[in-house]
Amino acid sequence: MRVLFLDLDTLRPDHLGCYGYHRNTSPNIDRIAAEGVRFTNYYCSDAPCLPSRAALMTGQFGIRTGVVGHGGTAADLRLEGAPRDFRDRLAHWQGGQSLPAMMRQAGFYTASISPFAERHSAWWFNAGFNEMHNTGKGGGESAEDITPTVLKWITDNAQQDNWFLHVNYWDAHAAYRAPEDFGNPFEDEALPAWFNEEVIEKHRQCVGPNTARELGMYNSDPDPQHPRHVSEIRDMADLRRHIDGQDCGIAYMDSHVGQLFDALTAEGVMDDLVILISADHGENHGELGIYKEHATADHATCRIPMIIRWPGKTRVEYVDTGLHYNLDLAPTLAELLGQAPHPMWDGRSYAPALTDGTDCGRENLVVSQCAHVCQRSVRFGPWMYIRTYHDGYHLFPTEMLYNIEEDPHEQHDMAAERPDLCREAVYGHYSSATL
Numbered sequence: 085m086r087v088l089f090l091d092l093d094t095l096r097p098d099h100l101g102c103y104g105y106h107r108n109t110s111p112n113i114d115r116i117a118a119e120g121v122r123f124t125n126y127y128c129s130d131a132p133c134l135p136s137r138a139a140l141m142t143g144q145f146g147i148r149t150g151v152v153g154h155g156g157t158a159a160d161l162r163l164e165g166a167p168r169d170f171r172d173r174l175a176h177w178q179g180g181q182s183l184p185a186m187m188r189q190a191g192f193y194t195a196s197i198s199p200f201a202e203r204h205s206a207w208w209f210n211a212g213f214n215e216m217h218n219t220g221k222g223g224g225e226s227a228e229d230i231t232p233t234v235l236k237w238i239t240d241n242a243q244q245d246n247w248f249l250h251v252n253y254w255d256a257h258a259a260y261r262a263p264e265d266f267g268n269p270f271e272d273e274a275l276p277a278w279f280n281e282e283v284i285e286k287h288r289q290c291v292g293p294n295t296a297r298e299l300g301m302y303n304s305d306p307d308p309q310h311p312r313h314v315s316e317i318r319d320m321a322d323l324r325r326h327i328d329g330q331d332c333g334i335a336y337m338d339s340h341v342g343q344l345f346d347a348l349t350a351e352g353v354m355d356d357l358v359i360l361i362s363a364d365h366g367e368n369h370g371e372l373g374i375y376k377e378h379a380t381a382d383h384a385t386c387r388i389p390m391i392i393r394w395p396g397k398t399r400v401e402y403v404d405t406g407l408h409y410n411l412d413l414a415p416t417l418a419e420l421l422g423q424a425p426h427p428m429w430d431g432r433s434y435a436p437a438l439t440d441g442t443d444c445g446r447e448n449l450v451v452s453q454c455a456h457v458c459q460r461s462v463r464f465g466p467w468m469y470i471r472t473y474h475d476g477y478h479l480f481p482t483e484m485l486y487n488i489e490e491d492p493h494e495q496h497d498m499a500a501e502r503p504d505l506c507r508e509a510v511y512g513h514y515s516s517a518t519l
Contacts, residue, residue: 087192087248087358088348090341093133093223094257094378095363097124097389098492099334107273109334112342113391116359120393121402121438125445127386127463128365129409131453132378134159134204136364136410141182141209142174143414143429145452152454154204161208173428174211181426183414185212187248190421195241197233198252199223213250223254226261227340230254235347242351251344255337256367258376259310260329262336269335270328276369278493279323283370287317290373292478293456299326299376317375326375330367361391362410371494372480379456379476383468383488386451386461394420398438406445407463408434448513462509466490469499469509485509 097103100110102117103124128136130146138144138151138161146152150162164172174182184194195215201207203223210216217237219230234251241247255262287296296317298304304316312329314322348354368374371384378385388410392398397420412431418424419435436442448464457476462469466489472480483506485499499506 085192085246085358086242086353086356087187087360088344089248089250089360090362091198091250091252092256092337092361092363092389093252093254094365094367095334095389096256096330096366096369096384097126097387099256099331100389102391103389106276107270107331109270109331110338112338112345113361115345116361116393117391118401119395120359120391120400121398121404123390123392123404123406123408125405125407125463126362126388126390127407127409127449127451128388129411129449129451131381131385131451132365132455133200134206135452135455137200137209138206139409139411140364140413141184141211143181143183143411143426143431145411145430146454147452148430151206152452154455158454159204159206172208172211174208179426180212181428182208182212183417184248184250186414186418186423186426187421188212188214190418190423192246192248193241193244194248194250195237196250196252197230197237198250199225200252219252223257224261225254226263227253227255227337228263231340231343234344238344238347238351242348242353253337253340255333255340256330256363257333258330258367259307259313260333261310262312262329262332264311266332266336268328268332270331271324275320275324275327278495279320279370281320283495284317284319284323287370287373287375290478292374292476294368294374294377294379295478296373296375301377314376327369330369330376356395357393358395359391359393360413361389362413363388364410372484373478377456379453380470381451381453381457381459381461382470382494383463383486383492384494385453392438394438399441402441404434404437404441404445406434406437406443407447407449408445409449450513462513463488464509464513467505467509468494469506469513471510 102114197217201209293301307313314326365378368384415425415431415433419433458474470484483499486494
């Protein structure tokens with residue numbers, strides 16, 4: 085058995101064709117979705133990049149690992165202390181806690197092509213991998229910096245059996261670095277329908293980092309190194325440049341994903357290859373008044389794609405609507421591979437959803453953001469309740485409530501209208517949530 089895990093940074097589900105986007109950004113990803121299972125309510129437990137991948141790889145929530153931010157003590161895994169063995173609990177290939185360690189114990193040769201460990205000085209990210217390739221630009225690389233390494237790995241290894249290959253692409257991450265010669269295939273296509281001049285003017289009244297007046301985080305300075313970077317959104321023309329920027333990044337990345345699929349087809353292994361496609365977090369495009377950033381514990385930032393194609397095991401073109409965390413992946417793969425779940429994991433297997441369509445989603449999800457703001461949020465039913473403890477200079481109210489089925493872009497805060505639901509979130513879900 086062979087497994088390819090495409091870990092596509094900053095990828096919003098609703099900017100993929102298979103999730104209903106009207107632009108053709110992702111034909112290669114869409115093809116895999118049509119052959120497998122697509123999850124529509126899949127969230128990172130902890131945002132953004134470092135906390136999310138810490139949860140994914142350890143199978144634990146940030147409040148347990150200690151990784152809830154991007155710097156200081158909030159960026160390091162808690163020490164194991166006196167019980168630590170010769171090897172730590174993540175790395176050991178016999179009973180190791182990390183996702184790749186579990187795959188290794190199941191008999192897979194594990195490899196990662198990613199700069200992530202160096203980007204965040206998160207060296208634990210490599211735990212459990214037999215082989216690691218650092219693509220060398222700390223997350224600033226475009227697909228053309230990554231694909232040659234992946235293609236060489238495929239040429240050298242594809243026909244071997246029992247491998248697990250993790251590949252990181254970054255083109256959907258600001259500053260949306262698709263090369264200029266890629267052009268703009270979307271310049272004549274409609275923008276998402278919810279935008280208009282009134283919405284933009286409303287957003288221009290918002291304050292704080294990465295709002296419409298300050299897309300450079302704390303300024304509106306142009307970035308000559310990144311011509312697709314928009315420094316300020318003043319009107320619909322600026323908005324178009326911004327949306328087109330990420331969509332071009334996604335499309336460019338997808339074209340390179342297609343190159344990998346072509347190479348795997350040439351090696352004769354594509355038809356029975358297990359493929360996982362996901363992300364660490366999404367990206368705000370106006371949600372909560374924020375653009376080009378993943379700085380909140382909201383629906384736009386924490387909802388991520390998850391697509392799993394497992395020939396002979398998963399249903400075909402099946403959509404699962406249950407609530408799941410990214411840290412549920414490790415126990416799910418363990419169950420499908422006949423491995424015992426690690427006792428330290430917080431995740432819950434959703435293998436039955438893949439194999440026979442059983443609804444095994446959670447009653448609610450609690451998600452966190454402590455890198456840019458300090459928020460904890462509850463997703464329950466159609467609702468996203470957001471509690472702010474530090475607003476990151478955005479002047480957010482303490483409580484926000486959105487019906488994301490009717491208002492997925494979080495423009496109508498209903499906390500004042502529905503205090504009953506806020507109480508339910510805090511006392512009925514948040515306080516009793518099974519983390």
